[in-house]
Amino acid sequence: AVIPEGVELTDGFHLLMESLEMNGITNIYGLLGIPVTEIGRMWQARGNKFFSFRNEQNAGYAASVAGYLTKKPGVCVTVSAPGFLNGLTALANATTNCFPMILISGSSEREIVDLQQGDYEEMDQLNIARPHCKASFRINRTEDIGVAVVRAIRTALSGRPGGVYLDIPARLFSTVMSAEEGAKTLFVPVDPAPEQIPGPSAVARAVELIKGAKKPLILLGKGAAYAQCDADIKALIEETGIPFTPMSMAKGLVSDTHPQCAAAARSMVLQESDVVVLIGARLNWLLAHGKGKTWGVAKKFVQIDIQANEMDSNVPIAAPLVGDVASCVNALRAGLKGMTKPTEWMGAIAERVTTTKGKLASKLTAATPVMNYFNSLGAIRDVLKNYPDITLVNEGANTLDNARMVIDQYLPRKRVDTGTWGVMGIGMGSAVAAAVETGKPVVAICGDSAFGFSAMEYETITRYNLPVTVIIMNNGGIYRGDEANPEHQFSCMLFNPNTKYDQFSVALGGEGVRAETPEQLAKALEASLKSGKPTIIDAIIDPAAGVESGRIGNLNIVSTIGKK
Ligand SMILES: CC(C)(COP(=O)(O)OP(=O)(O)OC[C@H]1O[C@@H](n2cnc3c(N)ncnc32)[C@H](O)[C@@H]1OP(=O)(O)O)[C@@H](O)C(=O)NCCC(=O)NCCSC(=O)C(=O)O
Numbered sequence: 001a002v003i004p005e006g007v008e009l010t011d012g013f014h015l016l017m018e019s020l021e022m023n024g025i026t027n028i029y030g031l032l033g034i035p036v037t038e039i040g041r042m043w044q045a046r047g048n049k050f051f052s053f054r055n056e057q058n059a060g061y062a063a064s065v066a067g068y069l070t071k072k073p074g075v076c077v078t079v080s081a082p083g084f085l086n087g088l089t090a091l092a093n094a095t096t097n098c099f100p101m102i103l104i105s106g107s108s109e110r111e112i113v114d115l116q117q118g119d120y121e122e123m124d125q126l127n128i129a130r131p132h133c134k135a136s137f138r139i140n141r142t143e144d145i146g147v148a149v150v151r152a153i154r155t156a157l158s159g160r161p162g163g164v165y166l167d168i169p170a171r172l173f174s175t176v177m178s179a180e181e182g183a184k185t186l187f188v189p190v191d192p193a194p195e196q197i198p199g200p201s202a203v204a205r206a207v208e209l210i211k212g213a214k215k216p217l218i219l220l221g222k223g224a225a226y227a228q229c230d231a232d233i234k235a236l237i238e239e240t241g242i243p244f245t246p247m248s249m250a251k252g253l254v255s256d257t258h259p260q261c262a263a264a265a266r267s268m269v270l271q272e273s274d275v276v277v278l279i280g281a282r283l284n285w286l287l288a289h290g291k292g293k294t295w296g297v298a299k300k301f302v303q304i305d306i307q308a309n310e311m312d313s314n315v316p317i318a319a320p321l322v323g324d325v326a327s328c329v330n331a332l333r334a335g336l337k338g339m340t341k342p343t344e345w346m347g348a349i350a351e352r353v354t355t356t357k358g359k360l361a362s363k364l365t366a367a368t369p370v371m372n373y374f375n376s377l378g379a380i381r382d383v384l385k386n387y388p389d390i391t392l393v394n395e396g397a398n399t400l401d402n403a404r405m406v407i408d409q410y411l412p413r414k415r416v417d418t419g420t421w422g423v424m425g426i427g428m429g430s431a432v433a434a435a436v437e438t439g440k441p442v443v444a445i446c447g448d449s450a451f452g453f454s455a456m457e458y459e460t461i462t463r464y465n466l467p468v469t470v471i472i473m474n475n476g477g478i479y480r481g482d483e484a485n486p487e488h489q490f491s492c493m494l495f496n497p498n499t500k501y502d503q504f505s506v507a508l509g510g511e512g513v514r515a516e517t518p519e520q521l522a523k524a525l526e527a528s529l530k531s532g533k534p535t536i537i538d539a540i541i542d543p544a545a546g547v548e549s550g551r552i553g554n555l556n557i558v559s560t561i562g563k564k
Pocket residue numbers: 248263264265266267268285286287356357360396397400401404405406418419421422423548549550551552
């Protein structure tokens with residue numbers, strides 16, 4: 001339509017930014033270039049924050065973690081084709097983790113893409129994204145930008161949270177329309193993540209099952225942490241006296257030091273429990289699909305999940321409770337009021353916890369010629385005990401599994417790690433998002449291989465002067481650093497033994513410390529937390545200290561006919 005002379009104009013750029021701002025989004029994580037460069041500049045000029053990354057995958061990890069921590073969709077902006085593809089990995093990971101995130105990518109013009117005429121960075125991004133996220137939308141008209149942003153927000157947040165792709169063909173950004181008409185197209189969704197109340201009969205069925213249990217167990221997943229109904233969950237646990245064990249990112253939802261925490265008796269409680277209440281935890285590979293030797297005696301599952309068809313995904317669920325975590329937990333609390341507490345069962349668990357913690361404690365302080373995972377992590381744990389509200393980011397194999405065991409979490413949503421997929425490379429993006437969204441210090445404990453996936457983002461961290469301490473568990477390789485080299489080349493599992501991550505830090509504008517003993521490690525960590533400066537601590541770990549794939553070596557495939 002022709003717009004009369006003198007009418008105030010708006011355009012796609014401004015409608016997109018106004019819609020995001022109106023919906024409470026002020027931080028964008030991304031990497032700019034054709035056709036989105038101007039978004040970054042204008043977004044910053046409006047007083048918002050644009051966190052510019054070195055690779056879109058890490059910007060996407062940051063956006064997804066921002067979504068997990070804030071319950072508002074994290075927003076990532078990328079260029080088309082290769083930039084979009086880099087961001088797509090993070091979008092797919094967000095969807096797998098059930099973190100709310102929106103990936104906005106510029107794209108080629110439809111008339112060229114659809115005839116495959118070879119546009120600049122031509123790619124059918126809309127359809128490539130679709131199988132890897134909750135929804136994939138394209139905006140073709142400026143007047144549709146408002147509804148598209150709202151649809152993306154509602155889709156990312158409602159039901160099971162996840163990733164949404166928003167495709168914006170380049171020309172739309174500069175297409176103008178009347179500002180007055182444009183303003184009418186922008187709005188805020190009402191209740192985009194509505195509570196979903198479980199049915200009374202479902203609640204009654206679950207209550208009866210739990211009341212009849214002799215050895216009940218509550219298993220907390222990251223869905224329970226995401227729900228931010230921390231007091232309700234703690235109340236359910238304390239009112240019923242039922243022991244609980246957390247999945248890794250649910251650690252701290254109720255403190256690891258809580259007397260009903262069975263994390264240090266995990267095998268025992270999975271084996272011996274008769275009724276297991278899953279709260280925001282899926283029976284996927286991390287829980288051995290709910291079957292086999294991990295689960296010992298016959299089990300009855302109560303499952304709280306907002307996604308109805310998650311039920312029976314792996315094994316029959318005796319009492320499905322479909323709804324949001326808070327509504328389900330509080331419905332159970334009402335029904336379980338006055339139930340007899342399983343004190344004998346809890347007593348047996350407490351005994352096992354004391355034993356296993358005792359065995360671990362001696363390893364945490366045992367001196368060795370070169371640090372191993374236990375005395376290094378023991379030193380870190382003793383420092384972090386005094387900093388309960390830092391966010392711990394954790395990735396690696398041995399570095400991941402041993403830190404999960406050794407480093408206690410005291411508060412909810414203070415541990416961010418490799419998640420459902422076990423993804424390496426989430427470290428620096430997660431650290432940026434945690435520092436930005438919480439405003440508090442971050443400690444990232446990364447294997448040296450894992451760190452390498454996003455190492456260049458350490459410059460992003462120093463550029464924004466974020467209070468991030470990266471402890472690199474430098475064992476010289478993937479899993480270990482002592483693999484023999486074949487005659488003709490460097491082993492495929494090893495890194496350059498002369499790598500100096502402390503100097504890498506200084507080169508990128510941060511502080512760098514080499515730590516060869518637990519005492520040096522503790523001192524450096526304490527100093528970095530006090531300084532608030534970006535710091536890399538290069539923790540020298542015995543190359544022989546690790547095992548293949550940490551605690552999941554059983555998943556590795558080996559040739560039965562040997563090496564040829
Ligand atoms: C799959 C799992 C959920 C299985 O859990 P487990 O490892 O068996 O349990 P946990 O780690 O929770 O605990 C391990 C053991 O330590 C005990 N434990 C736990 N906490 C404590 C404390 N505080 N003190 C003493 N002992 C403790 C616990 O009871 C278990 O012993 P017992 O009770 O005696 O059993 C977990 O391993 C996991 O989350 N793995 C993530 C793997 C991953 O994504 N790796 C990165 C990709 S690797 C990869 O891709 C690759 O290699 O390739």
